[in-house]
Amino acid sequence: MFIGICDDDNIMRERIERVCKDVTKKYNEETIIKKYKDGQEITDQNIDILILDIEMPMVGGIAVKERLENAKSNTVIIFATSHEEMMAQAFGVNVIGFVTKKYIEDQLPVVLERALKIVRGTVLIEGIDSRNIEYIKSEHIYCNLYLTDGQEFLLRESMKALEDRLEAVGFIKIFRGCLVNMEQVEEMKNGKVYMHGGTVLQISSRLKASVEKKYTSFCIENARFC
Known part of the structure; x- marks a missing residue:
């Protein structure tokens, strides 16, 4: 994981770095954090997540965002700013959120978790990789x-909360009290889900059409035969 922090204020760069280290330490993978003083220093093509100031002396965040978009970069961008009036100009294809510098310690962890979910394609549930x-x-x-x-883990959390956390990484509700990981589905047919582990689950008749449609889309997006 490669996280870039671009801000002309050294204290702000340090604050953001502390938040990044705190959020990423629970993930069992190497994380590289690189700091930049201005947008003109950003030449790396493989930054996964870029936390970007909007206003900087030489090359500002909006210019950096546009350059990355033109290059068809997959870098996920989070804008950190004191100038909320400029947010309208900062929207873009890979921009997933904005945080206010004054409240960086409170706001950034939430948006950064969302960015990590996008980049990693997974989330952690009580330390368990959703994959x-x-x-x-x-x-x-x-x-x-x-x-x-084959193991089981009992968790005191609502199904709705888990659905909200896991929907973006390929989980789908097949009946009111059940979520399945589409990556672990062997096939769907005759209103049933056949899992790789051998379990067969019944799809709710009310959800059958939407479940099959979402699974077909998942297969197409992930180059799988369904």
Whole structure:
């Protein structure tokens, strides 16, 4: 993971770096954090996440964003600014959020987690990589996570909260109390989901059409045969 921080204020760069280190330390992967004093210094083509000041002396954040867009870069951009009136100019294809410098310690962790989810294609649920979850079922006030290695993990969190966290990484609700990881689906047919681990789950008749449509889209986007 390569995170860039671009701001002409050294103190702000240090504050942002501390937040980045705190958020990324729970992920079991190497994270490189590189700091830039101005937009003209950004020449790296492989930055995963760029936390970018809008106004800088030489080359500002909006110019950097436009340059990355023109280069068809996949860099995910978070703008950090004291000039909220400039946000309208800063929207872009890869811009996923804005944070106010005054509240950087409160706002940045939330947006950074969203960026990490996009870049990594996964989220952590109580330290469990979502890619290792086959499906989830609600059990009264708990949710039971069924893992790809056959283990189970009981979690005190609502199904709605888990659905909100996992939708962006390929999980889909097939009935009111069940989410499945589409990456772990062997096939869908006759209103049923056949998981790689051998489990067969029934799709709600009310959700059948939308589930099949979303799964077909998932297969197309991920170059899979469904």
